[in-house]
Amino acid sequence: MPRTLTLGNDGPLVAPQPQQVDLAAVARPHLEALTAEVGETVHLMVLEGASARFVAVVEGGSTWHVAPRVGLLMPAHLTSGGKALLAELTATELRALYPRGLALTPDAAGPAPGTLHRELAAIRRRGYARNIEETERGVSALGACVRDGLGRAAGAVVVAAPTSRARGRALDQLSGPLLATAAAISQRMGS
Structure with missing residues (x-):
């Protein structure tokens, strides 16, 4: 519902609201x-509390590719998309999300809280996050925020x-197309 402002005797003025996109x-x-462009599976994720949910996917064209995960909810601090989103939060917001520390999944080592804070600082500098087999053996990923x-x-x-196709530099070479895509989506979100 739009907010109504009253300005003098001119009557109510409806304040503009951001469009839902x-x-x-x-x-x-x-x-x-x-x-x-990259031939790999691409997901879109959103933050839900301390978790990240996969909300859209386009599967890679190779016979051997990462399976789609639409609907799956995973600990945000273990996924590249989740880490990219966590890097946008303040220290206070992070503490509120993780009042008892970081929850780990049985098959993922996960970072210690101090390690996560250092990693989030690196993500802010770099512009993208990495997940190298943190959520699943044999799978690596890069994630970047959409605004x-x-x-x-x-x-x-x-x-x-x-991971066999995207190790080290090969994984980081995906960052250029990833960041360009995140910027293009962000631009469309703002229009």
């Missing part, structure tokens, strides 16, 4: 273009690939 619908053509019209993190684009 369907992130997945806006992102879809950009995710498809990124998959076509809404007000510049706030609205979601994250993730490129996921079998």
Whole structure:
């Protein structure tokens, strides 16, 4: 419901409200273009509390690719998209999300809180997050934030690939197309 402001005797003035934009619908053509460019599976994720949910996917074209995970909810601090989104939070917001420390999954080592804070600082400098087999053996990923019209993190684009194809520099070489895609989606979110 729009807020109403009263200005003198001129009557009510309705303050503009940010438009609700369907992130997945806006992102879809950009995710498809990124998959076509890099040949790997591309996901869109959003932060839900201390977790990250996969909300859209475009599968890579290779016979051996990362399976789609739409609907899956994972600990944000273990996924590249989740880490990219956590890097946008203040120290106070992070403490509120993790009042008892970091929850680990049985098959993932996960970082210690101090390590996570250092990693989030590196993500802020670099512009993207890495997940090298933290959520699943044999799978590595990069994630970068997508911003809404007000510049706030609205979601994250993730490129996921079998680690055998995306080790070290090969994984980081995906960052250019990833960051360009995140910027293009952000621009569309603002228009």
